[in-house]
Amino acid sequence: MLQSIREKITGLYAMIVLGVIAIVFIFWGVDVGRNSDTLFAAKVDGIGIGLEPVRKAWQERERQLQQMMRGAVPETMRKMQQQALLDEQIRLHLLTARAEKLGYRVSDSMMQSTIMGFPALQVDGKFSHERYDLLLRQQGRSIAEFERDLRSNMAIEQLQRGIAASAFVTPTELLRREALQGETREVDFAVIPASGFLAGVTVTDAQVQAWYEAHQDQYMTPETVDLEYLELKLADVERDIAVNDEVLQAYYEQVKERLTTPERRRARHILIAVEDGVDDASAQKTAAEVLAKLNTGADFAALAKQYSKDPVSAAKGGELDWLSRGMSVGPFEDALFAMTKGELRGPVKSQFGYHIIRLEETEGGQTKTFAEARPELEKEYRTESAQKLFYDRSQKLADEAFKALTELTPAATALGLPVQKVSAFTRQGGGVFGNEAKIIEEAFKAEVLTKRENSPLIALGDDRAVVLRVAAHQAPTLLPVNVVRASIESSLKEQGARDAAAKRGEELLARLNGGAPWTAVLSEAKLVTLGKRFIGRTDTNVPTPVRQTAFGVAHLAVSQAKPAYRGAVTDDGGYAVVVVSDIRAGVFVAGTPESAAKLRQAAQAEGANEFAAYMGEVERGAKIERNPKVFD
Secondary structure, three states, X not given: OOHHHHHOOOOOOOOOOHHHOOOXXXXXXXXXXXXXXXXXXXXXXOEEEEHHHHHHHXXXXXXXXXXXXXXXXXXXXXXXXXXXXXXXXXHXXXXXXXXXXXXXXXXXXXXXXXXXXXXXXXXXXXXXXXXXXXXXXXXXXXXXXXXHHHHHHHHHHHHHHHHHHOOOOOHHHHHHHHHHHOOEEEXXXXXXXXXXXXXXXXXXXXXXXXXXXXXXXXXXXXXXXXXXXXXXXXXXXXXXXXXXXXXXXXXXXXHHHHHEOOOEEEEEEEEXXXXXXXXXXXXXXXXXXXXXXXXXXXXXXXXXXXXXXXOOOHHHOOEOOOEEOOOOOHHHHHHHOOOOOOOEEEEEEEOOEEEEEEEEEEEOOOEOOHHHHHHHHHHHHHHHXXXXXXXXXXXXXXXXXXXXXXXXXXXXXXXXXXXXXXXXXXXXXXXXXXXXXXXXXXXXXXXXXXXXXXXXXXXXXXXXXXXXXXXXXXXXXXXXXXXXXXXXXXXXXXXXXXXXXXXHHXXXXXXXHOOOOHHHHHHHOXXXXXXXXXXXXXXXXXXXXXXXXXXXXXXXXXXOOOOXXXXXXXXXXXXXXXXEEEEEXXXXXXXXXXXXXXXXXXXXXXXXXXXXXXXXXXXXXXXXXXXXXXXX
C-alpha cells in the first residue's frame, strides 16, 4: 500500500512531536496480539493490548498535563488520567474489532488521500515523503504500523458516523429542551463583602499554632535541584554543513522530477461513438469522413456540435478543459501528449468510440535549470542535511551519556559541547528551561534524582535535544512558625472575615424567610442591590455563584407571592443574599432557519449520546482484564 510514497522516503529524521498529525497518533498504536501474558496493558476477549504503546501514550499525556498545570500533576489526577487513558485504549480495541466484524473497510485510495492531506506532513503546501518518514521515526514507528492504526481509526470513524447519522430529535422534544435551556429567572442580589469584617477579627497564638500544624504542607521550602546539562541545537549543527556546487548538483539530480512543472494540454475533440445502431466499421467510416472535412478547412466547432456524442464537450464545439497525464483514457491520452500545437489527429480508437483531436494549447513540462533552482536547493539541502546530522549527533549524545551513566564530561568531550548548569530548579521549573514539562519530569525521576544517573535524551521541539544530571538535591523543609507567622495571621483573618460575612448573611436570610420585606431588610443592613432582572443560564452579568444558586431553586419554590431566598459564597469570600421571584420558560418557534439549525445541533448531540450508549453496550458484552501494574 502506498508503494509510491515508500519508494521516495529518504530516511531522514527530525525531533518533532507526532501527536499533532491526526487522531491516530493519540493512541500510539494498539499493538494487539503480539505480547506474552506478562506484557499486556489489558486483555479484551483474550487478546492483549500492548504494554509499551500504552506507556508511551501515558508519557505524552503526562507531558501535556504538566504543561497545562505548569508543574507536577497531583497524584489523584494522575491516577484518574491513567485510568481514563487505559479505558480509551480498551474502547479503541473494541471498536476496531466491531468495525471489522460489521464490514467497515478503508480503501487504499482513501488512506493515501488522508495521509497526503495531513498539514503536519506537508512542506510549502505539498505532501513531503521525507517529513512523513521523519515524524514516524521520531516515535519509533514503522510506516506499516502507522497505516494499520490509521486504517483502524478511519474504520471506527465510519462506524461512529453510521450510528450518529441515525439519530434525530422531534420538534416536540426540542420544544421541551428549549423551554428548559432557554429558561430565564427574575433575580436580585446583594453581596456582604468579607473585607468589611477584617478589622474585627483577632488572632491568638493558639490559633496560629493550630493552623501551622494543620497546614504544614503550605509552609515548606520548595524542593530544588542543581542541574548539569548538555544541549544540542539544530541551528548550531546547520552551521557545520558544507555546501558547494558539486554536492548541490548531485542533489539537483535527485530531486529534478520535483522541479518539473506538470505538463497540461488543452484540446478539442469529436467523439463518434460505437453504440446502438452504429457498429464499429460505421463509426470508423464516419470519423474518417469528419476528419477529411476538417482537413479541407471545415469548422471544428460546427462539426463537433453536429457529430460528437460527448454530451459535455459537444455543445462547446468539442472544447475540453485542461488535461494532465492520468486524467484521460489511455489511447486518447497517448495521442494527445504526442501531438504538437495545432495538429489534427484521428481517428483514435478508445472504449468510447473514435476520437478526432486537435491540440489547442500546451503549458508546463519545463524543468528548472540548476542555476534557477540553486537558491532553494541550497536551503533544502542545508535543512535536510542538518536534520540528518542533528539526528546522528543526538543519537551519539544519547549513547555517550548512557555509557558514562553518572557523569556528563565524557559525552561533552566526545561531542565538543560545554557542560552547562542551572541552579535551584524546582518542580515548577526555573532558569533557562522555564516550566518545560519534559525537563521537570526527567529531573525529578528516581533514577536521575536519587541515583544521580544521566537522563535519557530529551527532545525539546524539533530543534533542541538535552541530556541532564542532578548535581545536588535540596529536599523540602518545614519553615519555622515565626518565619511564616504573618502569612498564617493573614489567612486566619481572611477566614474569620469570610465566616463573619456568611453568618451575617444567614441572619438576613432568616429574617427574609420569616416574612420581612426584601427592601427593608437590605436597607437596614446598608446593602445595595442591582434591582430585579431576568437572567439566563449562561448570563455573565451576574457572578457565577449567584447564577448557579438562582437556577438551583426548584420551580415549585418560586412565586410572585412568595419569592425564594438563598445564599451563595462569592469567589472573593463574600456572601451573596439572593432572591428569585419569577421563572419564565424558554420559547421555541418551529419552522424558522434558527429552529432548523437547533434541530440539527440537537440531532448531532443525540448522535453522540447514542454512540456513547452503543460503546457502553459493547464494553458490557466484552471480557476485559486490566493489568494493575501497567503504569508502574
